[in-house]
Amino acid sequence: MIAQRGQLNAVGATVDQRSVPATDQRSVPEATVARLATYLRALIGLGEHGVATVSSESLATAAGVNSAKLRKDLSYLGSYGVRGVGYDVSVLTEQINKTLGLHQNRAVALIGLGHLGQALAGYAGFASRGFRIAALIDAHPALVGTRLHGLTVQHVDELADIVRRESIAIAVVAVPAAAAQDVCDRLVSAGVTSILNFAPTVLNVPSHVDVRKVDLAAELQILSFHDNRKSGRPECAGALGAEQSLAVPSTGKVAVVR
Amino acid sequence: MIAQRGQLNAVGATVDQRSVPATDQRSVPEATVARLATYLRALIGLGEHGVATVSSESLATAAGVNSAKLRKDLSYLGSYGVRGVGYDVSVLTEQINKTLGLHQNRAVALIGLGHLGQALAGYAGFASRGFRIAALIDAHPALVGTRLHGLTVQHVDELADIVRRESIAIAVVAVPAAAAQDVCDRLVSAGVTSILNFAPTVLNVPSHVDVRKVDLAAELQILSFHDNRKSGRPECAGALGAEQSLAVPSTGKVAVVR
DNA sequence: ACGCCTTTGTGAAGGCATTCACAAAATCGC
DNA sequence: GCGATTTTGTGAATGCCTTCACAAAGGCGT
Known part of the structure; x- marks a missing residue:
């Protein structure tokens, strides 16, 4: 469902010269959509610094994700990279803009x-x-x-x-x-x-x-949960303690990550 | 849907040292944690209205999720419901508070x-x-x-x-x-x-x-994506004019005329 | 006491999302 | 022209989350 849109889009009739399902929004996973905004931000930042081309590796770093995820995400929009080279910053920027429907304010x-x-x-x-x-x-x-x-x-x-x-x-x-x-x-x-x-x-x-x-407030509560877990044992200090008192602090173990 | 997601920083599993089954925060899935805050809000609202007991079905409705998900989420905290009856509002409120580490400000x-x-x-x-x-x-x-x-x-x-x-x-x-x-x-x-x-x-x-x-801004961009997609297909008779779409069934393409 | 009825808690199945790992594509140097 | 090198795009594997569906558990009426 939901086929490609024939964008009128002012700036140059950059219309798809590709016959392929460019900007095929049908199947862009939700998780990917949420990240596109981040990629877009990173790309714009790169563009302003005069960067013309970027690899999935460095764009991924800039966006705080790993490169495999980034490449798979971008692949849902079509194939806009060049193997051995990377992605053209302006092309990709434009493409994400289009996908997100930001062509006009x-x-x-x-x-x-x-x-x-x-x-x-x-x-x-x-x-x-x-x-x-x-x-x-x-x-x-x-x-x-x-x-x-x-x-x-x-x-x-x-x-x-x-x-x-x-x-x-x-x-x-x-x-x-x-x-x-x-x-x-x-x-x-x-x-x-x-x-x-x-x-x-x-x-x-x-x-x-x-x-x-x-x-x-929910965001803070989620952080609180993790923080609570990180700081180890001292949980419900007061109120409803009872069962908690026999924590095992001997090893002093703390949350170990990776 | 479209719930927010955390960033990198998976916060790996902690060490064992177990033997305290209650409030076993080690294994509460991230997605569940994010919803606990919503459940808590709903519970507090119910409590203020004098509700003493609530079923998974109605709490789920209040929180905007389905009841199976809610029950599974709560099951990670332990077993605080009573079959055939439901959950005690104050007990569950307290339990979530504790899990989220909100016992003290x-x-x-x-x-x-x-x-x-x-x-x-x-x-x-x-x-x-x-x-x-x-x-x-x-x-x-x-x-x-x-x-x-x-x-x-x-x-x-x-x-x-x-x-x-x-x-x-x-x-x-x-x-x-x-x-x-x-x-x-x-x-x-x-x-x-x-x-x-x-x-x-x-x-x-x-x-x-x-x-x-x-x-x-990213939140708006995500909405924009979906909106873009929606306005491309006249699914539900949106009586909101402004845009008129011309569908071309044969190719599945859609042209938007403004 | 004893079914009946309601509602929980949870295995199992199914669906997404992430990660892995590699073939394919493109450039570069010679 | 060709092999070395880089980097994309993507099947396959893995893992996480959601949904399904139902047995078990408890209250209630009689």
């Missing part, structure tokens, strides 16, 4: 302008990596109408209009957990098909809508 | 107080979910010395002292990409063993240090 709506929302509104990384924040939305009367990073905050009741007017497909939700599902429902019925959720709650959406969540 | 250092850093400094979700921001650190002279959310911003040169004084094992890095590796190196040599990185760059760390990254 995508309009994004940001809902919720608390501390986090305001920070996101000013985050330069969005603009520099293919996204344009096209609307700022909040429900708080004191915020609506104020200007922020060049945009006027609009009321959440106008959400549907805004989404349609600006052809917004992607929204960032940075409202309190209690309000998130409601905002989400409004977004979905307005036609948004992709949501990045910062609220610590599960969003229920119809199957044609994609949700990615960023749960900041 | 963990001190966290936050480095970088730009827009994002300031938002994180004020993020209530950290405090309510087991973490205490114990230090705010930046390099900018204009920021050092100012008070923010009850803490005085300290200079990055004092980082090592602060980490030791406060027994900090976890740090949040919210500095510009160009400064991230340097800050990271300082953290590691000061003894920090877990890092949550918001800078869009790969951090190199020794194998005993854990890094998790949150790349905001």
Whole structure:
């Protein structure tokens, strides 16, 4: 399903001169997609340093993965490397851009302008990596109408209009957990098909809508788990100890890795 | 789906020394750990609503996963359910807390107080979910010395002292990409063993240090990929116009007209 | 006490993802 | 032109995660 798209794509009619399934998004594994963004970042960095060609080995190092994985990942996009030489930085950059659908800046709506929302509104990384924040939305009367990073905050009741007017497909939700599902429902019925959720709650959406969540505290909790494990024995010091007291510290063993 | 993944740093298996079956953290799969935080959130929510017992089915729904997965995940922690009844909310909450090492509040250092850093400094979700921001650190002279959310911003040169004084094992890095590796190196040599990185760059760390990254633009790019794919095929009648697709069944190709 | 009903915990199967390892392709030096 | 050298692209193997499906375990009603 989902065949290749005939990209109009301004910059040069670089259209596929290949007859092969270039940019065959059908089968790009999820894990690979998640890494493409990292590769893209690394490639852009290389390009800015004037590097014209890069081997899978060094690109992999720059992206923090091993080269076999990188090559397999890239192979899903088509065959853009040259054996014995490596990858052309600009070609590969363009190819990943295309695969990720970043050929044109995508309009994004940001809902919720608390501390986090305001920070996101000013985050330069969005603009520099293919996204344009096209609307700022909040429900708080004191915020609506104020200007922020060049945009006027609009009321959440106008959400549907805004989404349609600006052809917004992607929204960032940075409202309190209690309000998130409601905002989400409004977004979905307005036609948004992709949501990045910062609220610590599960969003229920119809199957044609994609949700990615960023749960900041959860990230720390995951680190905490590993840290707990690394630091060895001293676990539940207080509260519910009982069974733990007979740890075996004699060897003082610590987590040994590789 | 599309759950985030950790980075390198697999954190290998620890040594044996076993004989304590309960809370055997040695073998909890990474994917499970990442979900425990979500279960915990759901459980706390249930607890606050006075729910005393919950079945795997309804807890799974609350957490947005299927019940088989939830049961298997919980089985790694031990056997805390009662057949025919379900799980005791408070027992399970406590158990997950323990597994994640959240029995006592963990001190966290936050480095970088730009827009994002300031938002994180004020993020209530950290405090309510087991973490205490114990230090705010930046390099900018204009920021050092100012008070923010009850803490005085300290200079990055004092980082090592602060980490030791406060027994900090976890740090949040919210500095510009160009400064991230340097800050990271300082953290590691000061003894920090877990890092949550918001800078869009790969951090190199020794194998005993854990890094998790949150790349905001990458999240959007991943959504963009799927969105790109979706809009190429008129699967579900998306009543959101803006784009019209012309499918060419014979070749399976799709052209997008804007 | 005794079935009945509900729900857990878990082997087994199936699906993805990662890693391995090597043949194929391309350049370079001579 | 040709062999040496480099590096890609990819089958095959391995391992991890998810899903299935069901026996075992416990409460409840009678």
